[in-house]
Amino acid sequence: MQNPDFTAAHAASKTLDANDPLRDVAAQFTLPKGQIYLDGNSLGCMPKAALAAVGETMQNEWAQDLITSWNKAKWFDLPTAYGDILAPLIGADAGEVVISDTTSLNIYKAIFAGLSLRPDRHVIVAEASSFPTDLYMVEGVLASRTGLEMRLEQDGNILDLIDKDTAVVLLNHVDYRSGKICDVGKITRYAQQMGAVVIWDLCHSAGNMPIDLNKNNVDLAVGCTYKYLNGGPGSPAFNFAAKRHLTSIKQPLSGWWGHAQPFEFTTEFNADHSIRKFLCGTQPILSFRAMKAGLDIFSTLSITDIRAKSMALTSQFITLLAEFCPELELLSPRDAEKRGSQVSFAFHAAYPVVQALIERGVIGDFRMPNVMRFGFSPLYNSHADVASAVEIMHDILRNETWHAARFQTRAAVT
């Protein structure tokens, strides 16, 4: 496009991209042609290495070696072996992270693990603004055991809800809608002073900012690998538990993969004393192989560079939209230090505008009730992407192309 008003923005982007220490990382991904993908906060792009990794696993380990691959290719160890690769990204040590199942299931396990550390307490504190599945899983916990109670923080201060009855506090590190960062150190310290255990949900922060679980003495955490970690659709999620808790904590999904001697095939369950106790049953090996390709990309990168670029991309987006599309109301913190790697705006016609953007190749998403959300991956998004996305947004709003009938019908997945 050639809107002369954007000449300066494009020139500035060129300089920023040329000086970006992560500028070559995008080449490790298959990026959709002709698109500006600003939805890595929902599903990260595909690492090129994932295709070969899954293909080789299918051809060699599955088709040829079949059952022997559980030993030969170490399939049985992947949840903890890959957990050890993920651990440094969240400030955890080897042996404290296990990858398996989904975030929703892992939240269920983590809540019971937290309750098992505080058997004399009965309150679970959570935020009303939480990603809904987190709250739904708390409901599931309440339905599974009598005598528990959920306290929901609405608009006040989460700290006010934590008292001597509080066993577990379940918090999103980065809010999925606004992108606001919650202070892990401050809240963990306060909750521990009150005798409670915090579970941090890292879905929207893992892979885009430094996370210091052990430095902050965190007890429990969960997160997914298909967002900023680029693990692939439905790639398995993770549980973190601090070493000091590994022998004592319990979780109720006592499947054979969490057994101390699974191949003894004993009648009674005897939980493993390592992080493996969070496992339940057989894991999706093909998804593990795809996910490993995503994790491997981080091994040569600096998380400080990643965070710096994330802040630069979101700041540029906010500044340009304020200049060119002032009718959009910023819902995310203006201060980059308080913001994750996504930016949200309220607009009365959010849904059709997002559809019009998608037709023009700018992929963001819509969240109820009137929110447009854009995620920025420091690994493959560029400053040029940001400038072009704003230019297209400006064009759609000025020409009101979002009014077209085809943009009004809501699809099943938004």
Ligand SMILES: *Cc1c(COP(=O)(O)O)cnc(C)c1O
């Ligand atoms: C994405 C996300 C989830 C996803 O849960 P799944 O079980 O993987 O579908 C859960 N919690 C938060 C905070 C999320 O952002």
